[in-house]
Amino acid sequence: MDQITDRTTVNGKKSRSRVLEMSINGETHEITVKPRVMLLEAIRDKIGLTGTKDGCESGTCGACTVLVDGQPTLSCISLAVENEGKDIRTVEDLADGDNLNFLQEAFLDQGGTQCGFCTPGMLMSATALLEKNPKPTRDDINKALEGNLCRCTGYNSIVDSILQASDQGVKPRLL
Amino acid sequence: MTRSNEFAVIGKTTSKTDAIAKVTGDARFATDIYLKNMLWARVMRSTVAHARIISINTEKAKNLDGVKAVLTSADMPDGKYGALVLDMGVFAQDKVRYIGEAVAAVAAVDEKTAARAVELIEVEYEELLAVFDPLEAMQPEAPVIHDDLAAYTTLFERTERAMTGNVNYQSNINTGDIEAGFAAADFIFEDTYEVQKQHPSYMEPNSTVADVDETGRLIIYNTTQRPHINQAILSSLLGIPISKIRVMPCHVGGGFGGKNRTLTEPTAAALALKTRQPVRLTFSHEEEFTSATTRHSGVLKMKTGVKKDGTLIASDVKLYYDCGAYAPTPNAVWLGAISSSGAYKIPNSRVEAFSIYTNKMMGGAFRGYGAPQANFARESQMDRIARELNIDPIELRLKNCLVAGDSLHTGQKLHSVRVKETLEKARDMVAWQSPKLAPNRALGVACGIFACGGFATSSIVKLNMDGTASVATGAMDMGQGLRTVMGQITAEELGISSDDVNVVIGDTDLTPFDVGIFGDRGTHTTGLAVKKAAEDAKIQLLEAAADAMEVDVSALEIKDKKVFDKSSDNRFLHFRELLGGGQYKKGGPIIGKASINPTEQPFDTNIVQGAASKMFSTYTFATHIVETEIDAKTGEVKVIKATAVHDCGTVINPAGLKGQIIGGLTTGLGYALFEDVIIEDGQVKNPSFLECRMPTAVDIPEVEFATVDEFDSRGPFGAKGVGNVSVINMAPAIANAVDAALGVRIKSLPITPGKILQGLEERAN
Structure with a gap:
């Protein structure tokens, strides 16, 4: 953790701030942060990607979940400096321009999003799950989502979305 | 049709x-708004439950580098606001009445500086005796929380007890002849129920960014369920005309009633007007649990007279809802009074409902709006009646349930009622024989009514x-x-x-x-x-x-x-x-x-006094049946399956309906089993999702749902609502399943393993 005590010159002033090179969604961003700045604050306030949500700032709700080297990570309790040089992915990485990916499409089909505040975190936890386990059971999904709270949906439609995305017989709803 | x-x-x-x-x-939420030169606000909050404010010293805070403004009630016009009772200022005025009440606010260049400045504000208090229990607060010798209560502006017809002592709102329902009703009863059942505080737990915190545009107009970006009321309240609290205020709500990250409030807007607005810079105020996670609002906790006393054949003949209900230190929505107490007869025809009914101040965080609106409490009492007692009269619980409900053309105990005649069909359909969907399925495994049923529209x-x-x-x-x-x-x-x-x-x-x-x-x-x-x-x-x-x-x-x-x-x-x-x-x-x-405005017809004042509304447009109904398994060693209740049947009139968007039903019953599940904002001596003991847990993905049962065929001629294309009634049946259905499985009747929420083990122990002795 010697990085944190590093003193760097920023704008000609001695400062505890550090210049970090962050790789987010495949792009490298150079940002200046104080040592105690969390990854969430770096992503939202410094880089301006506000898709990742700031819910509880205490690691309890999961709205800030991003992927760090493929692992779902609560960005509100992970220091920005600890993530330098790692591959960080946020919700903005999922779509290709105007084309939604299969998981996003499944959330639309199944009503997996209501208010939408938990959705970015849910999508990132689900992405991590499907990358490791392309055919998860309902139980696997419930466990993978245990750290992502949602008050709107009762989770059912989110689980159905992930099952649809994993191509396991849950069809887009037709009513 | x-x-x-x-x-x-x-x-x-x-x-x-x-x-x-x-x-x-x-999708842009209020916390996603970043404006040029935006300041960050923090609120200084009371650390005592009840005290007179002797002095507030903001000098040190004002002198801190980076601080742009500090406000207290002395800087604000002397206004109060509320839905029915105008009792609360933007900041504490003369007194603080709960731990977490706003006393002052700071705007600074960043959030950390604002937080540091808050710590520099010095408040001298003269502490007063506090009261935390609503029944104690009703006693004549109880400390009075609002000294000049009678002088407050109210927007309802005051009954005898309203705006006296610590009672801010009271309503009465009297229909038929209550004495004759009980005299004609073969059996009388009397129970007391207790319900806890449940936090709305929207995922997005309360948040406002206030800006002043080049013409001097106030622009509000916020997360709210009521922008036009926000605008009117801001006008009245800040003393500026409505034409000078634009409320531009962002996407709302969940509301559930908790954002049918005006919490962050006035503070952010006053700071923006003072500094002429944009100001953001976002509640911290802890502030959400100490200084927002919860479902009302309270005590419910229910006495019901029944004929031998199970016909309900008389009901006497007393509702004591604890609204905390201010009463942002005593309307919920009125909704509780209406719902307290359940979805039943009871010819002789008396209800007295009170909204009572205590020195605690506020009780306010939350999905179900006063009805989950009342329905827990009504539907728990219905099951007790069924068991003791040896009548099938669904049969007892079918025997007494309302049908179209009946009048509710408020005197309102109902035109769209399919509760009977919801009971029958739910019964068929689970192939109901009897509640008990196996040792420690049982079904529980509850039905309910909710006032819709207006x-x-x-x-x-x-x-x-x-x-x-x-x-x-x-x-x-x-x-x-x-x-x-x-x-x-x-x-x-x-x-x-x-x-x-x-x-x-x-x-x-x-x-x-x-x-x-x-x-x-x-x-x-x-x-x-x-x-x-x-x-x-x-x-x-x-x-x-x-x-x-x-x-x-x-x-x-x-x-x-x-x-x-x-x-x-x-x-x-x-x-x-x-x-x-x-x-x-x-x-x-x-x-x-x-x-x-579809609510134009007033209630008959011979039947209802202190109504907080005119007659509602219509009513929605639902039946829920849960299948539960209980671990008799640990007392843990697992809901395996929930079956929900709704009378919501025409379904407009089936996918939306599914989301409303399953989302609502999940909130009901949390209310039933574990959610509880615990307050000791006025202090919230579990102010986070970690300590005050809500349902996660692993708690959710298998859900089957259906609707019954109904076309409400007074709704748009025959539609009624669905969002509230989906919450109100889970707690009693689960309590009823626990009783069917174990013979243990839990009368207080949440139904914790501890209460179940204690009940098993008492039953064994």
Whole structure:
């Protein structure tokens, strides 16, 4: 953790701030942060990607979940400096321009999003799950989502979305 | 009668119009607003439960580098606000009444500086005796929390106890002859129930960014269920005209009633006006649990007289709802009073309902709005009656349930009631034989009623030159899908597709008044106004077509964005031809509008005193059956399956309905089993999702749901609401299943393992 005590010159002033090179969604961003700045604050306030949500700032709700080297990570309790040089992915990485990916499409089909505040975190936890386990059971999904709270949906439609995305017989709803 | 299969758009799942932005991360919430030169605000809060403020010293805070403004009540006009009782200032005025009450606020260059400045504010208190229990607070010797209560402005007809001592609101219902009713009863059941505080737990914290534009107008970006009421309250609290305030709500990250409030807006606005810079105020996670609002906790006393055959003949209910230190929505107590008879016909009924101040965080609106408490009592006791009279619980309910044409105990005659059908259908869906299935495994049933719709709203529908339309309403979408449903209603009425409708909500510069989205009034009441505005636009369009085609309006019909002369298939005008090119023949562009208030009929004051509303438009009903398994060693209850059957009238958007039913019953599940904001000596002991846990994905049972066939002639295309009634049955259904499985009757929520083990121990002795 010697990085944190590093003193760097920023704008000609001695400062505890550090210049970090962050790789987010495949792009490298150079940002200046104080040592105690969390990854969430770096992503939202410094880089301006506000898709990742700031819910509880205490690691309890999961709205800030991003992927760090493929692992779902609560960005509100992970220091920005600890993530330098790692591959960080946020919700903005999922779509290709105007084309939604299969998981996003499944959330639309199944009503997996209501208010939408938990959705970015849910999508990132689900992405991590499907990358490791392309055919998860309902139980696997419930466990993978245990750290992502949602008050709107009762989770059912989110689980159905992930099952649809994993191509396991849950069809887009037709009513 | 029209059924959903006769509609083009209604009853068909339409993808939520805002869903794409929500899965890409583009949807903008209030916390996503970053303005140039934006300041960050923090609030200094009371650390004592009840005290007189002797002095507030803000000098050190003001002198801290980076601090731009510090405000206390001394800097504000001397106003108070509330829904029925105007009792609360933006900051504590003279006294603090709960731990967590706002005393002062700071705006600074960043959040950390603002937080440091808050710590530098010094307040000298003269502590007063506090009271935390609502029944103690009703005693004559209890400390008085609001000294000049009687002088407060109230917006309801005061009953004898209202605005005296610590009682801020009281309503009474008296129907039939209560003494004769009990005299005629063969059995009398008397129980006391206790309910806890449940936090709404929307995922997005309360947040406002306030800005002052170049003309000096106040611009508010916020997360709210009621932008137009926000605007009016800001006007009154800040002493500036409504025309100088624009509320522009962002996407709302969940509301559930908790954002039918004005919490962060006045503070952020006052700081922005003072500094002439944009100011953001976002509640911390802890502040959400100490300084927002919860479902009312309380004590419910229920005495019911029953004939041998199970006929309910008399009911005497006393509701003591703890509203905390201020009473933002005593209306919930009134809804509790209405719901306390359950979905039953009881000829002789008396209800006394109280909203009582204590020195605790506020009780306010939360999905179910006063009914989950009352229905827990009513439906728990119904099961006790069934068991003791040896009648099947569903049979007992069917015997007593309301049918269309019956009057509720408030005297309101009901025109749309299918609770009987919900009971029968749920019974069939689970193949109900008897509640007990196996040792420690049982079914539990509950049904319920919720008041739906009412209060003022309005809408504007504009037709565009290409035949598409734009609909505006001051109502809000908190995720329940109001945008989508209003688009569907407009499309159906105009004969166009949902994709052709742009829905504008909330923004007070662009939309007409709506009182706020609560109490199942979105689909129903806003829907009625939107339908009527679209109808108005349609009539104008037909008149224009009649002129152009030189036929009578009655000879015309609309299909596929065309107006046809019914007598000739070949003769038609496309909407484009009628609306395009500025060639309007009939007085210019077409704009339909409607302003309505479907709650106009007052209650009979011989039956009801202190009503907090006029008669509701209609009522929604539902039956839930849960299958539970209980670990008798640990006392843990697992809900394996939930079956929900709803009477919500016409279904407008099936996917939205599913979300409302499952989301609601999940909130009911948390209320039943574990959610509890614990307060000791006025201090919240578990102020986080970690300590005050809500259901996660692993807690959710298998859910089956259905609706019963109903067309409410007074709703838009026959629709009623669904969002609230989905919450109110889970707690009693689970309590009833626990009793059926173990013979242990839990009368206080939540139904914790500890209470079950204690009950088993008592039963064994």
